[in-house]
Amino acid sequence: MSTDTQTAPRPTWLGLPPLAVGLLVVVLASAYAWLFLHAESQVVVLVLLAVAALAAVVGGRTGADRVLATAMSQHSRAMNGAIVAGLLAVIALFATDHFPLLMLTTVLLYMTAALGLNIQFGYAGMVNFAGAAFFGIGAYTAAVMTTQTGLPPLLILILGGVMAALIGFVLVIPVVRTRGHYAAVVTIAFSVLFKTFLEVNDILGGPQGLMVDSMKILGWDFNASPVLFGVEMSFYLNYALLGAALAVLAFVFTRRLERSWVGLTLDAVRLDDTASACFGIGITRAKVLAFTLGNVMVGMAGALYGMMISFIAPTSFTFSDSLLLVAIVLLGGMGSPWGTALAAFIVIVLPEKLQIIQEYRFLLFSVLVIAMLLFRPDGLLPRTVRAYIPGWRAKP
Amino acid sequence: MTRPTTDAVLEIDALSKTFGGVTALDAFTMSVRRGDIVGLLGPNGSGKTTSFNAVTGIFPPSGGTVRFDGADITGLSPQKVYAAGIARTFQRSRLCLPLSIFDNIMIGNHGRLTKGLWFNLMRRRAFRREFEQGYEDARALVRTFSTALADRLFEPVGALPMIERRRIEICRALISRPRLLLLDEPSAGMTHDETTQLMDDILDVRGRIEGLSIIIIEHEMGVIERITDQCVVLNYGRKICEGPYAHIAADPEVQRAYLGAE
Structure with missing residues (x-):
């Protein structure tokens, strides 16, 4: 994310602030990973794939991706902690x-x-x-x-x-x-x-x-x-x-x-x-x-x-x-x-x-x-411009 | 006409470069006084960029010597030439387009950054201080060219128009506080008005940085007349004339070779 976040209003998604959106995404992604690893029947697997594709499209259209990116840069500690917790939860469930x-x-x-x-x-x-x-x-x-x-x-x-x-x-x-x-x-x-x-x-x-x-x-x-x-x-x-x-x-x-x-x-x-x-x-x-x-x-x-x-x-x-x-x-x-x-x-x-x-x-x-x-030569999750210190903002 | 060379920052003596059988630069001799802006002129293929490349170590010269601030820098690697205090821009813009303005300028600051892996990865507090210092320096430098640009340091360079890219390229060369700046056709691909703006910037920079010398390759005679203190004209790899603009413009050989007079 570029520095213009310092003046722009904080982005929201469905009225939720960035951190809430970020945590919600982590919970959903962990649950999804669990379901996917759990799935046996081919029908369930195909349905899950369709859900993922749909979620990616809807998330992109409604601006959830940008709010998520804001959460990742502004609340990097909380988000990283949540992601590790999500990973451990999936491991624990199996x-x-x-x-x-x-x-x-x-x-x-x-x-x-x-x-x-x-x-x-x-x-x-x-x-x-x-x-x-x-x-x-x-x-x-x-x-x-x-x-x-x-x-x-x-x-x-x-x-x-x-x-x-x-x-x-x-x-x-x-x-x-x-x-x-x-x-x-x-x-x-x-x-x-x-x-x-x-x-x-x-x-x-x-x-x-x-x-x-x-x-x-x-x-x-x-x-x-x-x-x-x-x-x-x-x-x-x-x-x-x-x-x-x-x-x-x-x-x-x-x-x-x-x-x-x-x-x-x-x-x-x-x-x-x-x-x-x-x-x-x-x-x-x-x-x-x-x-x-x-x-x-x-x-x-x-x-x-x-x-x-x-x-x-x-x-x-x-x-x-x-x-x-x-x-x-x-x-x-x-x-x-x-x-x-x-x-x-x-x-x-x-x-x-x-x-x-x-x-x-x-x-x-x-x-x-x-x-x-x-x-899509930049890949599924394209690299963004380097932010040396996550959440860093220039002093005015 | 001979000029005193005691205060010369750069002395090029009988510099030659051959590529196979082609002599791109033939016993080229020139010197640059501290604080001067020297114009390097000549038709296409006359050896202007070759002389820059030979001085900055892109390729080793075939003969001759280059002295910078009294020290022999002939044939040194580009890294060592940079460390000695010479920075340059390129004819074809060589910015890293996917990287931010800040990133590009910091590449020019490489000599003063702490490069150790331990420092960069583990001492993040100290790194942060160095980053903030770098940000202040870069911002102050960009501000001398454009205040609007100084607020957009974390945008990718690829999205900027040509004149802004040229400015960033000059900032990248200047951030290391060189004593000699080599500008390889900075006005290439720009409109007349943009060129005028950029030349204003260059004069402004020269005024701000004590003792900075500049060699500029340029085709537009109006620009040369306005900003240079001295000029050197090359043709087929050889120096055919040197002196202030008025002198070279009046020289019949220059007119024949460069201005296209019959």
């Missing part, structure tokens, strides 16, 4: 169900990874078609380290990110030296190489893959079902909570990065590297920074994903999966963290729920991405 929790955690981890790609692609303009490879590096790091070393798994989670960043340095020289399509081709080559390397490498299990030991924090084993109030919960509850923590952390990180001089520098490098250089911006430094930060996030998400599914194989980290991650960034809107969150939910949950499209998911997402690029 506390005993394996499958919805697995799906939800997958969404959160893909969202974390896509936020990493968003830093590379959306901000610094470096397309990375090897997202799944870096995700896989995190997962394989977790596999080797949880089974071969006595390191605490929480540390291994971080090391998964570090390892992805280190291997990323191998790629960074050709990626930084080339531009545009050439850099993209380098990452495609790496993505294909990575899978082949895993398949022929017996130490890493070859095509059969590897077992991954569970996440444990201070004796709390994530693969054991927690018993709360005498009820046995799904063990995925552990992973959902940690996945939520990781996704929130990644989100806050991305947000703060964007709302800083570093984010500005990355944007400048993406939009015009010649002009950037003339104003003292180190192009290589900025690109290496973005690539590394992004890979750390992708690798950490991959490590936790590996621990959660407890068995990984090369086929889990193919070029198609990399495309899926890029599709999430494009669908949500380049540089838009909220868009990434929404798109991750759509891309992961939709094919699981709508069995008709399961076979054709890659086809469908390809068509969707092309349609987005043609008709």
